[in-house]
Amino acid sequence: MQFTAKSFRRRYASSGTGLSHRTLATVAGLASSIVLMPILAIAWLAVSGGHADWPHLIEHVIPRATGRTLLLVSMTGAATAVIGVVTAWLVATCEFPLRRFLSAALVLPLAIPTYLAAYAFGEFLTYTGPVQELVRALFGFRTSRDYWFPDVRSLGGAVLVMSSVLYPYIYLACRSMFLMQGRAAADVARTLGAGPVRVFLRIQIPMARPAIMIGLTLVAMETLNDIGAVEFLGVQTLTFSIFDTWLNRGSLAGAAQIACIMLVIVVGLMMIERVARRRQRFSSQKTTASVHDVVRLKLTGWKKLAATAACLLPVLSGFAIPVLVLGNFALKRIDQFLAPRLIDAFMHSVLVSGSTAVTAVFLGFVLAYAARTGRSPITDVAGRLASFGYGVPGTVLAIGVLFPLAAIDNAIDAGLRDIFGVSTGLLLSGTSIAIVYACTVRFLTMAEGTLDAGFHKLSPHLDMAARALGRTSAQTLRSVLLPMMRPAVLTAALLVFIETMKELSATIMLRPFNFNTLATLVYEDASRARVEDASVAAIIIVVAGMIPVILVSRSLDDRS
Numbered sequence: 001m002q003f004t005a006k007s008f009r010r011r012y013a014s015s016g017t018g019l020s021h022r023t024l025a026t027v028a029g030l031a032s033s034i035v036l037m038p039i040l041a042i043a044w045l046a047v048s049g050g051h052a053d054w055p056h057l058i059e060h061v062i063p064r065a066t067g068r069t070l071l072l073v074s075m076t077g078a079a080t081a082v083i084g085v086v087t088a089w090l091v092a093t094c095e096f097p098l099r100r101f102l103s104a105a106l107v108l109p110l111a112i113p114t115y116l117a118a119y120a121f122g123e124f125l126t127y128t129g130p131v132q133e134l135v136r137a138l139f140g141f142r143t144s145r146d147y148w149f150p151d152v153r154s155l156g157g158a159v160l161v162m163s164s165v166l167y168p169y170i171y172l173a174c175r176s177m178f179l180m181q182g183r184a185a186a187d188v189a190r191t192l193g194a195g196p197v198r199v200f201l202r203i204q205i206p207m208a209r210p211a212i213m214i215g216l217t218l219v220a221m222e223t224l225n226d227i228g229a230v231e232f233l234g235v236q237t238l239t240f241s242i243f244d245t246w247l248n249r250g251s252l253a254g255a256a257q258i259a260c261i262m263l264v265i266v267v268g269l270m271m272i273e274r275v276a277r278r279r280q281r282f283s284s285q286k287t288t289a290s291v292h293d294v295v296r297l298k299l300t301g302w303k304k305l306a307a308t309a310a311c312l313l314p315v316l317s318g319f320a321i322p323v324l325v326l327g328n329f330a331l332k333r334i335d336q337f338l339a340p341r342l343i344d345a346f347m348h349s350v351l352v353s354g355s356t357a358v359t360a361v362f363l364g365f366v367l368a369y370a371a372r373t374g375r376s377p378i379t380d381v382a383g384r385l386a387s388f389g390y391g392v393p394g395t396v397l398a399i400g401v402l403f404p405l406a407a408i409d410n411a412i413d414a415g416l417r418d419i420f421g422v423s424t425g426l427l428l429s430g431t432s433i434a435i436v437y438a439c440t441v442r443f444l445t446m447a448e449g450t451l452d453a454g455f456h457k458l459s460p461h462l463d464m465a466a467r468a469l470g471r472t473s474a475q476t477l478r479s480v481l482l483p484m485m486r487p488a489v490l491t492a493a494l495l496v497f498i499e500t501m502k503e504l505s506a507t508i509m510l511r512p513f514n515f516n517t518l519a520t521l522v523y524e525d526a527s528r529a530r531v532e533d534a535s536v537a538a539i540i541i542v543v544a545g546m547i548p549v550i551l552v553s554r555s556l557d558d559r560s
Contacts, residue, residue: 024370025378031363032382035389035441038400042263045256045403053254057245065241066261072158072230072237073220079163080219081212084170087311089200092178095296096304102311104553107172109165109318111545113502115228115523116538117165118158119531120322122232123329125152153234161229164318166222170215172552177211178204217273217391224262225393227505228523238262242395243509252399259396266391323542329535336536341521345537349517352432352507353500356439357447357493363440364447364492365485369477372455383448390445394505397438401510405429405437430512438506443499447492454488455481494548501544 090096091103109117125131127144141147151157205212230237238258246255299307336342367386370379389397405428413424428434458481466476482489504519511520518537525534 024373028367028370028382029378031366032385035385035444037404038397038441041403042256042259042396042400045253046260053251054257057254057257061241062258062261065236065238068235069237072155072235073223075159076162076223077216077219079159080167080170081216083163083167083314084215085174085212087314088171088174089178090307090311092175093296094307095298096307098308105315106311107168107549107553108315110168111542111549112165112319112322113541114162114165114226115504116541117322118161118229118232119526119534120325121152121161123325123531124321155235158230158233158235162223166219167314169218170212173211173215174208177208213273217269220269221391225505227395232526239393239395256399259399262393262396270391326535326538329532330539333536342537345516345518345521348515349501352435352517353497355436356500357497359436359440360444360447360496361489361493363444364451367448368451368455371452386448387445389441394438394442394503395509397441398506398509401434401438402429405434432512432515434510435507438510439500439503443496446499447496450492450495451488454485458484498544498548502541
């Protein structure tokens with residue numbers, strides 16, 4: 001009788017003591033409900049919260065904000081697609097000066113949150129910034145009335161800022177795809193008379209379409225999630241409208257109604273991405289035996305200089321400018337690194353990020369391990385719900401998290417008042433627990449994906465051998481799988497920790513009074529036009545964000 005992994009799972013699913021698949025599926029379902037609850041809360045608030053503000057929203061807020069949001073997403077998507085695809089193709093298929101260095105350096109802008117990039121560009125391109133000072137020095141202008149200079153605080157400025165730091169999502173996906181394609185298809189096309197540009201446009205781009213769609217979806221999600229950059233640059237998006245309607249107009253129901261519109265956009269983006277991948281499955285198959293067998297096209301003359309410049313400019317724009325601007329300000333304020341407000345914000349960031357990392361990794365591990373032990377409708381649905389959380393903007397999650405937590409707080413408070421005459425106050429919604437909940441929902445898919453990839457590297461025969469030697473499923477997990485999964489667990493925890501430290505949208509709306517993280521401290525200073533004072537906390541965020549980026553850059557360098 002053939003003994004397969006599937007038959008092994010059926011035989012040992014309910015035998016012995018330990019973790020049965022039914023138990024794991026139940027826990028996975030409970031974990032996915034954590035993601036689902038805020039979404040249901042938003043829908044309930046939007047429907048039952050009254051419609052007093054709806055006429056004002058539908059007439060003055062929603063049309064303009066929706067148009068601006070769609071325009072910003074589409075323009076940013078187009079810009080990042082051009083930058084990401086062209087640079088990925090150049091470093092994967094061509095040979096030119098500094099190619100190996102730029103192949104890894106092109107990932108560096110991922111360490112810069114969009115709101116930090118906006119603050120840096122605002123200082124870099126302002127009237128007193130180095131660019132306009134150079135213009136006045138070169139042409140002899142004395143005042144701003146003597147010349148025209150584009151305003152960074154505009155929709156075009158927002159596109160420039162976001163495309164400068166978000167293009168690596170497309171670059172990473174397309175670079176891997178171009179390397180996997182190898183040269184077989186390109187060589188066949190060239191033997192039929194096609195030049196390099198025509199091969200790129202007619203052969204390699206269509207084959208890389210799934211990777212481009214994945215990258216574009218991530219770019220769109222990050223653009224929708226941003227609140228710091230769009231507010232600083234004066235672009236009224238749906239995200240900012242939620243923030244303004246809730247906090248400035250005091251209408252939670254109105255904010256929930258706008259949030260529902262954003263959820264529709266998010267669902268639409270995710271469906272488009274899934275359909276695009278389903279229709280282009282053929283392109284994921286590798287066409288050569290090894291990445292290292294790729295023979296790159298050696299560029300000469302002006303072409304090699306143009307290729308170097310095309311790959312260098314995104315690194316300068318998305319990484320060098322923000323780091324130089326913020327770093328220059330921070331060096332002049334070294335004494336502020338020990339300021340009490342900064343130390344408090346740092347400790348709060350570590351507390352929130354650490355708690356989120358532990359929670360997300362635990363839930364992600366349950367989801368990944370449940371999928372490993374056996375597929376079922378519950379585990380499939382749980383995995384899909386977990387992946388949905390990343391697409392929900394932080395401002396939307398903030399509304400969805402606040403409502404159920406406030407309801408639990410009120411129930412606990414009312415019960416203790418009746419029994420003991422004691423008021424507990426806001427135990428959940430009025431503390432950092434609300435931030436941890438929102439960030440867990442948002443970054444759970446990151447933890448689950450990393451851990452699932454780690455499990456896929458472990459042969460199912462390890463489970464079989466341990467069970468055949470008399471180990472229960474719990475003992476197998478504890479003594480065999482967990483030690484081997486330690487690198488994946490640490491990687492997942494690190495990624496969630498760093499992303500939570502950079503998160504602004506949910507944190508700024510859910511933080512308790514007198515509770516600042518590094519991100520909200522930067523936001524407060526920048527909103528008061530004190531970007532110089534915000535630079536110290538900003539540099540700490542950038543340094544923290546560099547850790548996973550350096551790991552990615554090293555892996556790219558090894559494969560180049």
